[in-house]
Amino acid sequence: MKNKSGELSTQQIVLIIILIASFIVILFFLFRLGLGEKSEEQLCHNSVLQKASVFSDAPLQCYRNYVCITKDGSCEELIKPEKIKVKSLDEVYEALANEMADCWWTFGEGKVEYVGKDFTKNNYCSICSQIYFDNSLENIEGVEDKKISKDKLYDYLTKNDYSKEQTYSQYLLGTNDLSLFKSQGSFGNIEIGKQYFNVMGITSEVENPWSASFGAGVGAYTFIGLLKTFVLSAASGPPGWVVGVVVVGTAAITAGALEISDLIEPEIGAIVVEGRGINNKFMSPTLQEAESDKFEALNCEEILTYI
Amino acid sequence: MENKKNKSNSGKIFIIRFKGNKKGMLLAEETLKTVIAVIVIVFLVYFLVNLYFGKLKDDAVKSSEQILISSDQSIKNIIGSLKEGESKNLILQRVSTFGDNWHLLSFTEIDEENPNACAGKNCLCICDDVPSEILKTQANECNKDGICAVVQNLKNEKINLELGEILTEISISKQNKEVLITKK
Numbered sequence: 001m002k003n004k005s006g007e008l009s010t011q012q013i014v015l016i017i018i019l020i021a022s023f024i025v026i027l028f029f030l031f032r033l034g035l036g037e038k039s040e041e042q043l044c045h046n047s048v049l050q051k052a053s054v055f056s057d058a059p060l061q062c063y064r065n066y067v068c069i070t071k072d073g074s075c076e077e078l079i080k081p082e083k084i085k086v087k088s089l090d091e092v093y094e095a096l097a098n099e100m101a102d103c104w105w106t107f108g109e110g111k112v113e114y115v116g117k118d119f120t121k122n123n124y125c126s127i128c129s130q131i132y133f134d135n136s137l138e139n140i141e142g143v144e145d146k147k148i149s150k151d152k153l154y155d156y157l158t159k160n161d162y163s164k165e166q167t168y169s170q171y172l173l174g175t176n177d178l179s180l181f182k183s184q185g186s187f188g189n190i191e192i193g194k195q196y197f198n199v200m201g202i203t204s205e206v207e208n209p210w211s212a213s214f215g216a217g218v219g220a221y222t223f224i225g226l227l228k229t230f231v232l233s234a235a236s237g238p239p240g241w242v243v244g245v246v247v248v249g250t251a252a253i254t255a256g257a258l259e260i261s262d263l264i265e266p267e268i269g270a271i272v273v274e275g276r277g278i279n280n281k282f283m284s285p286t287l288q289e290a291e292s293d294k295f296e297a298l299n300c301e302e303i304l305t306y307i
Numbered sequence: 308m309e310n311k312k313n314k315s316n317s318g319k320i321f322i323i324r325f326k327g328n329k330k331g332m333l334l335a336e337e338t339l340k341t342v343i344a345v346i347v348i349v350f351l352v353y354f355l356v357n358l359y360f361g362k363l364k365d366d367a368v369k370s371s372e373q374i375l376i377s378s379d380q381s382i383k384n385i386i387g388s389l390k391e392g393e394s395k396n397l398i399l400q401r402v403s404t405f406g407d408n409w410h411l412l413s414f415t416e417i418d419e420e421n422p423n424a425c426a427g428k429n430c431l432c433i434c435d436d437v438p439s440e441i442l443k444t445q446a447n448e449c450n451k452d453g454i455c456a457v458v459q460n461l462k463n464e465k466i467n468l469e470l471g472e473i474l475t476e477i478s479i480s481k482q483n484k485e486v487l488i489t490k491k
Contacts, residue, residue, distance in 0.1 A: 079422065079423055079447055291457045
């Protein structure tokens with residue numbers, strides 16, 4: 001106690017301990033904020049933009065995001081997913097709309113050709129997120145038979161704002177008018193307890209990956225991806241940037257000349273939009289059951305995102 | 308009183324010097340510096356070891372991806388080309404580096420936990436084997452450092468084959484629409 005210098009060094013030790021403790025507390029809160037996920041998204045977005053440059057040959061740095069939508073916080077099917085807790089069906093739709101919009105933003109909003117020199121295939125897909133719909137969602141009001149309607153999800157996209165200027169639908173498809181799609185059929189349902197891919201794609205400038213039917217099934221039943229292209233006319237042309245829809249379903253025939261009318265329970269698998277400022281077409285973000293025949297029918301020839 | 312106590316206990320002589328003169332003070336400062344230096348060195352060593360083993364793991368994952376998915380003779384491609392009743396043999400080489408013990412594993416609906424990449428379906432993974440699941444589960448290990456491929460009609464049987472120094476020969480067959488993988 002007599003030596004002031006001695007006291008100072010004790011103070012220093014205390015100060016260092018306090019500093020370390022504060023640092024740990026700050027780190028804890030930083031990790032809780034989940035900034036890592038955002039920076040991963042940013043990293044992917046930057047690599048997409050970089051790929052558009054003529055001089056860049058750097059690979060895309062995009063990873064699949066694992067998301068669990070849950071009511072009670074339990075998510076048994078996925079290991080350490082990003083959990084989104086919801087209380088109502090609207091919150092489920094909001095979570096899905098944000099996932100789809102994030103995917104569209106990350107891959108350049110249809111303004112960037114991000115495949116580069118290796119563009120040899122017709123449809124390059126990006127699985128932005130793998131979403132698990134936890135069993136606890138069964139107890140949410142409006143959920144019937146363990147199913148969530150994708151038609152209502154698209155209604156949500158047209159009625160809710162993504163930003164001050166536009167709705168989710170305007171951001172993704174350039175229009176709020178989805179009546180033309182509805183006349184083609186339903187978007188189908190999401191089954192609770194299953195995992196879905198939030199997937200988008202970029203297609204070749206010349207070839208149409210969905211113009212011909214293709215089979216993935218065995219026997220009489222074939223899953224197909226069939227593009228229904230809208231007739232371009234001033235009066236009833238397709239709304240926004242939409243050029244067509246990919247209709248998926250089963251067919252009792254395996255013939256090459258397959259029509260949508262041949263399909264049993266046809267579903268709109270994806271909406272195809274024109275690129276803006278570039279000649280490529282884009283498959284706008286869509287939700288399809290993971291590793292299912294309907295996902296296969298989207299004809300993703302290569303997946304650009306890493307697992 | 309304090310001095311008397313400390314004189315009888317040689318372990319506390321240092322404290323008397325610490326309180327009493329500048330040399331002791333210097334020693335305390337040096338001790339602090341040494342402690343900080345040790346902490347920094349430990350962090351540096353940890354960082355470098357992680358960097359080195361991270362690189363080795365990356366190489367192992369790339370080799371695993373070749374075996375499982377991307378090469379022409381990958382397990383996934385062979386399964387895709389098999390017709391009912393057909394079988395093909397495949398020789399698997401070692402993918403891991405020293406210290407690691409990578410295996411070809413199956414995860415099916417009978418397992419409690421599956422890696423995320425399996426998306427709730429039957430799948431095959433190549434990853435480091437976890438001898439005891441007390442600290443970390445096998446699914447967790449494959450999820451973090453490993454490569455997985457969904458094989459929808461994989462038979463609900465446990466596959467656990469070591470990809471060691473001795474080449475592993477496997478047989479892949481399709482029977483009753485189910486995919487079977489056995490060691491030869």
